Amino acid sequence: MISIEVKNLSVFYGSFQALKNINIKIERQKISALIGPSGCGKTTFLRCLNRMNDLIDEARVVGEVFIDGLNIYEEKVDLLELRRRVGMVFQRPNPFPLSIEDNILYGLKVHRINDPKIMEERLIKSLEAVQLWPQLKNQLRKNALTLSLEQQQRLCLARALAVEPEILLMDEPCSALDPIATARIEELMFELKKKYTIVIVTHNMQQAARVSDFTGYFLLGELIEFGETHQIFTAPADKRTEDYITGRYG
Amino acid sequence: MRWPLTPRQEQAIVRLLLLFLTALSIFILAFIIFFILRHGLPVLSWEFLVRNPREMGKEGGIFSTIIGTIVLIILALTLATPLGVGTAIFLTEYTPEGRLTRIIRFGSECLAGIPSIIFGLFGFILFVTKLKFGWSILSGSLTLAFMILPTIIRTSEEAIKFVPQAYREVSFSLGGTKWQTVSRVVLPSALPGIATGVILSIGRSIGETAAVIFTAGSALRIPDSLFSSTRTMSVHFYILAREGISLSKAYGTAAVLLISILSVNIFTYYLMNRFLRKYS
Ligand SMILES: Nc1ncnc2c1ncn2[C@@H]1O[C@H](COP(=O)(O)OP(=O)(O)OP(=O)(O)O)[C@@H](O)[C@H]1O
Ligand SMILES: [Mg+2]
Numbered sequence: 001m002i003s004i005e006v007k008n009l010s011v012f013y014g015s016f017q018a019l020k021n022i023n024i025k026i027e028r029q030k031i032s033a034l035i036g037p038s039g040c041g042k043t044t045f046l047r048c049l050n051r052m053n054d055l056i057d058e059a060r061v062v063g064e065v066f067i068d069g070l071n072i073y074e075e076k077v078d079l080l081e082l083r084r085r086v087g088m089v090f091q092r093p094n095p096f097p098l099s100i101e102d103n104i105l106y107g108l109k110v111h112r113i114n115d116p117k118i119m120e121e122r123l124i125k126s127l128e129a130v131q132l133w134p135q136l137k138n139q140l141r142k143n144a145l146t147l148s149l150e151q152q153q154r155l156c157l158a159r160a161l162a163v164e165p166e167i168l169l170m171d172e173p174c175s176a177l178d179p180i181a182t183a184r185i186e187e188l189m190f191e192l193k194k195k196y197t198i199v200i201v202t203h204n205m206q207q208a209a210r211v212s213d214f215t216g217y218f219l220l221g222e223l224i225e226f227g228e229t230h231q232i233f234t235a236p237a238d239k240r241t242e243d244y245i246t247g248r249y250g
Numbered sequence: 251m252r253w254p255l256t257p258r259q260e261q262a263i264v265r266l267l268l269l270f271l272t273a274l275s276i277f278i279l280a281f282i283i284f285f286i287l288r289h290g291l292p293v294l295s296w297e298f299l300v301r302n303p304r305e306m307g308k309e310g311g312i313f314s315t316i317i318g319t320i321v322l323i324i325l326a327l328t329l330a331t332p333l334g335v336g337t338a339i340f341l342t343e344y345t346p347e348g349r350l351t352r353i354i355r356f357g358s359e360c361l362a363g364i365p366s367i368i369f370g371l372f373g374f375i376l377f378v379t380k381l382k383f384g385w386s387i388l389s390g391s392l393t394l395a396f397m398i399l400p401t402i403i404r405t406s407e408e409a410i411k412f413v414p415q416a417y418r419e420v421s422f423s424l425g426g427t428k429w430q431t432v433s434r435v436v437l438p439s440a441l442p443g444i445a446t447g448v449i450l451s452i453g454r455s456i457g458e459t460a461a462v463i464f465t466a467g468s469a470l471r472i473p474d475s476l477f478s479s480t481r482t483m484s485v486h487f488y489i490l491a492r493e494g495i496s497l498s499k500a501y502g503t504a505a506v507l508l509i510s511i512l513s514v515n516i517f518t519y520y521l522m523n524r525f526l527r528k529y530s
Contacts, residue, residue: 008290050423052419052422052423055419055422057346069332080425080426080427081425082425083422083423083424083425084424084425085424087424088423089418090420090423091418092416094414094416094417094419094420095440096417096435098417106434107424107425107426108425110424110427110434111425111426119352156420159420159424160423160424161500163424165423170309209385
């Protein structure tokens, strides 16, 4: 089933065109990886899916993005609700300088969910989902910045899960982590895809090959190729994709 | 020593020089404080603090001027802090950087550079005479508020800009509104910086004479309404010293001024430390 469908999407920063007429269909409850050299527009693309590009004054988005059939760039769309449904995890772990608990509950508070029972339940559920609950259940009041980087990144993931999104956007979520932590986060992603549609940007091609079901290759603002990961890495249709994955790029 | 110096010698000399400069500035500061306290402390007593001045300040204490100072500063801060912080939030979070923000910023920077006596004159013309508030706490605190406004705007703006962009992005990405982001994430993180600006302003207000004497007057009674004239400690000090009423009482007042400024600073450091431990 299709979760996200992007039609003729272009993004401009001032007069610079960062994305050129992107068309893509992203499957529900699968992991789709976006790869490509630095500056090719992966982050820009990801930020179109939860309209974070609205925050950049000089950015202009043209085209359509359908999530469950609804064009999220339509006037009447509830932006806050959209962002609740489409969660995001950033490149650097960025917990608020608050307690672990307050970090998780932040999203609930902004959506005015303040029933203590629901809050408690979501707190436990989201920490469990990222496998932090057993370690941290007795220190929920501890400042989140005292955690290790890996724990911080898991916490950020849990914070996004707490508002019960359907889609998770991850922008190089492991780039600040060591290989062991990275492997554990990848395992976690396998768990998460049972419930969530995941779109991950990664610089690391092995990572894309390991975790994803689908892979898209971006180059200079164009989506060169998008297809099943297995096919992209063994029999890419485009010469440019092949050059990139075999390391002949540049 | 041979010319040219080796990097190691150069390093040693520079270090010595910097040490000397530091020692010198600390010495000058310490000397001023020592000088004031030496002449002022002997005058200090419980009586001095809780008695009203008599015979123009020649006898008695400085109680009413302490009250005048506190009331004036609290009112000025109550007016200027929301105004200044609000302006800073608007400039940094609600308007894109552009001509408008530059003009406002330039204006407030110019305001910061104006000598306080000009503020005094402005306050006198506008509040005391035009609006007929007379020499009063109201005129004085309004004038002080205008005077410290640029400092509060500037420091708040800097504190707000210093808050990592990542915090804002996370808040938005979770579906937070602009105001939720500002009030729950940006302001708490910027609070120590904002507080610093407020403290700076308290310091400046405590020491202010020119702007106050023109607008709040110099009555020695304990004020009983916003429209009473009052005298602050620094105005009191100025009048005592200038009119040769009593040099020893002047030193006593100076010592109290000095000690209050020091205490405000120490108290703020304490508060800020506690806050920082809690919030980061
Ligand atoms: N706010 C902005 N204003 C102007 N240009 C921008 C802005 N953000 C990104 N760009 C430009 O758009 C292009 C795509 O940037 P983007 O961050 O999407 O690339 P990326 O593929 O995520 O790169 P990386 O792998 O380095 O993260 C780059 O050329 C970049 O310089
Ligand atoms: Mg990027």
